[in-house]
Amino acid sequence: MKVSTLLGSSHGFTDGILPEACSSRTVLDHVTSKWGVLVIVALSEQMLRWGELRRVVEGVSEKMLAQTLKTLESDGLVLRDAHPVIPPRVEYSLTARGRELADRLLPLMDWIADNADAILAS
Amino acid sequence: MKVSTLLGSSHGFTDGILPEACSSRTVLDHVTSKWGVLVIVALSEQMLRWGELRRVVEGVSEKMLAQTLKTLESDGLVLRDAHPVIPPRVEYSLTARGRELADRLLPLMDWIADNADAILAS
DNA sequence: GCTAGTACCCACTTTTCGGTAAGCTACCCG
């Protein structure tokens, strides 16, 4: 079902835009969490190791990165590939589903990057 | 500048994905705030009054709706049109810039709505 | 005069988010 059909002057929309406490809201919260978007975008280009992610996603703490990755992994958006070597080597990449998400996220991010200054100026 | 060119195996990406504390991060926070997305989507179909927004965006409190609308209005994404009549009548709609955003947000929301159940099942 | 409806605002409290710092494992190097 398309969100864009949930509303409509012809329907009267007595129901809301996405019912409260539905699965879409939960996923939306995961994806639009403070670091979720940035991690997805970072991984959209290439697989990255833990330490690389920490550097690339500027400002994220270890705790938040671990938490974000765990959520995204359990959502099936990010793949965690741990090599049992010493020192540990863990590689993160997008799953097919994660790449679908990234495809829809990147245009948004590009638009934001283009318009951010104008938006804050007003 | 495209976000998708910020990274790249050929560049070495010693700098991060969007520098910390830049305008893009701020706008990203505004747009991906808990209620920001839902308000934009709700207004993407049609202009809505305050009370209608409260009902359509299920679960939002008056305080949060007011705060969200104020942020979006000062970002130039939402237009507030107050009619000086009794009882008060205030209409909210998207600006041209807000519609640009909504165009990039709706495909994302549609994808989330389509995949939410599968994502939470895993 | 009392109540209801619309669109808010403000103060207070609670809850959640996120940062800091420390510790842990298992090895390798010197």
Add this chain to the structure above:
DNA sequence: CGGGTAGCTTACCGAAAAGTGGGTACTAGC
């Protein structure tokens, strides 16, 4: 044997987000 490294985990704490309950202004209707 001490220090270093990579990838975490945990406990603690402050800040920020968000909910609650009240109040305001104005008029129409009973």
